[in-house]
Each structure stands twice: as structure tokens, then as C-alpha cells.
Amino acid sequence: AGGVKIAIVTDAWRPQTNGVVQTLSTTAQTLRAGGHDVLVVEPSQFRTFPCPTYPEIRLAWFPYRHLAQLLGDFAPDCIHIATEGTLGMAARTLQWRLEQEKTGYEKVLTMTRSQLSEQLLRDTDLAIGEIANRLGFSELSAFTRWMRQNAGRPPTAQRAFLRDGIGVANTGQ
Numbered sequence: 001a002g003g004v005k006i007a008i009v010t011d012a013w014r015p016q017t018n019g020v021v022q023t024l025s026t027t028a029q030t031l032r033a034g035g036h037d038v039l040v041v042e043p044s045q046f047r048t049f050p051c052p053t054y055p056e057i058r059l060a061w062f063p064y065r066h067l068a069q070l071l072g073d074f075a076p077d078c079i080h081i082a083t084e085g086t087l088g089m090a091a092r093t094l095q096w097r098l099e100q101e102k103t104g105y106e107k108v109l110t111m112t113r114s115q116l117s118e119q120l121l122r123d124t125d126l127a128i129g130e131i132a133n134r135l136g137f138s139e140l141s142a143f144t145r146w147m148r149q150n151a152g153r154p155p156t157a158q159r160a161f162l163r164d165g166i167g168v169a170n171t172g173q
Contacts, residue, residue: 003031003034003035003036003037003138004036004037004077004078005036005037005039005074005075005076005077005078005136005138006031006036006037006038006039006076006077006078006079006080007038007039007040007041007070007071007074007076007078007079007080008024008027008028008038008039008040008041008079008080008082009041009067009079009080009081009082009087009088009091010024010040010041010042010081010082010083010087010088011042011043011057011059011060011082011083011084011085011086011087011088012024012042012057012082012083012085013040013042013043013044014042014044016056016057020082020083024040024082028040037138039070039074039076041067041070041071041087041091042087043058043059043060043087044058045060045066045070046060046061046063046066046067046087047060047061047062048060048061049061051085057085059085059086059087060085060086060087060090061086063086063087063090064090064093064094067087067090067091067094068094071091071094075109075136079091079095081095110150113135113136113146113150114150114151116134116135117131117135117147117151117155117158118162120134120135121155121158121159121162121163122159122162122163128140128143128155128156128159131143131155132144132155143155
């Protein structure tokens with residue numbers, strides 16, 4: 001089984017040297033060593049400004065749009081919001097907005113994967129494994145299961161169906 005894709009959103013990161021930074025750094029290292037894919041979203045990936053009461057700490061300036069893009073591109077299975085500075089608040093806002101729209105992250109991910117898989121299967125000659133990789137699946141078997149659940153057929157049969165209308169109706173088999 002493949003690892004889990006985990007995003008850690010934190011306002012506390014290097015060059016700070018404190019317990020929070022050390023704990024998050026060790027956590028990310030340990031998760032990676034365990035076969036998980038980890039993205040740490042931290043202030044140096046954004047325009048920053050000094051924290052008014054603690055100028056050594058840099059805070060992300062209007063991080064929402066770039067944060068949404070980073071998380072969307074990474075497509076994490078779970079998000080850990082470690083601190084509540086501007087990045088933590090933006091991550092919580094993003095989470096809250098998805099819930100308000102009754103659109104969970106999984107629903108958005110499934111819709112996006114469905115559209116992109118259809119396009120890649122129909123319009124390219126990419127290998128099925130490459131398509132699975134581009135859609136964020138760690139293993140071909142996971143992509144095949146997902147295709148059976150969402151399209152009713154495995155990827156090769158779905159490709160033939162999309163290109164030529166060949167195949168049986170969606171039977172879930």
C-alpha cells in the first residue's frame with residue numbers, strides 16, 4: 001500500500017529555532033521515512049512581513065490564493081494546520097468555505113480527477129501508469145479501483161469507450 005499525502009500548514013518554520021519548528025520538522029522527516037508524501041507549507045513560500053510584536057517572525061502576506069493553489073496541486077489526503085498565524089487562518093478559512101459550500105475536499109478532488117482522467121484517456125496515448133501518476137495516485141491498482149468505482153470500468157476499457165464508444169454500459173464491474 002502506498003503512503004498518505006499529508007500537508008502541514010504552519011506559520012512557524014525555519015529559520016526559527018523553537019520547539020514547534022523542531023517538532024514539525026521531525027514529524028515531517030518521520031512521515032517521509034515511513035513512505036508518506038509530505039508537503040510543508042510555510043512562510044518562505046509567500047511574500048512576508050514582520051510580525052508586529054515579534055519582528056523576527058515573518059508572516060505570510062495575503063496567503064489565501066497561493067495556499068489554495070499549493071494544496072490543490074499537491075492534492076493531500078489530509079491537512080494538518082499546525083499554527084494560527086496568517087497561514088493557519090487562511091487554511092482554516094479555506095476549509096470552512098469548502099464546508100459551507102457543502103463541497104468537501106474529496107468531492108472537489110473526485111470531480112477534478114474525473115474530468116482530467118477522461119481528457120487524458122480520450123485525447124492522449126499516455127500509458128495508464130503515467131495517467132495514474134498525473135492524477136496523484138501512488139499505485140496503478142489504486143487508480144484502477146478508483147476508475148471502476150467512478151466510471152464503472154477499468155482504465156483501458158474506459159479509454160476504448162471514450163474513444164470509440166466500445167464496451168458495455170456502466171455496470172460497476
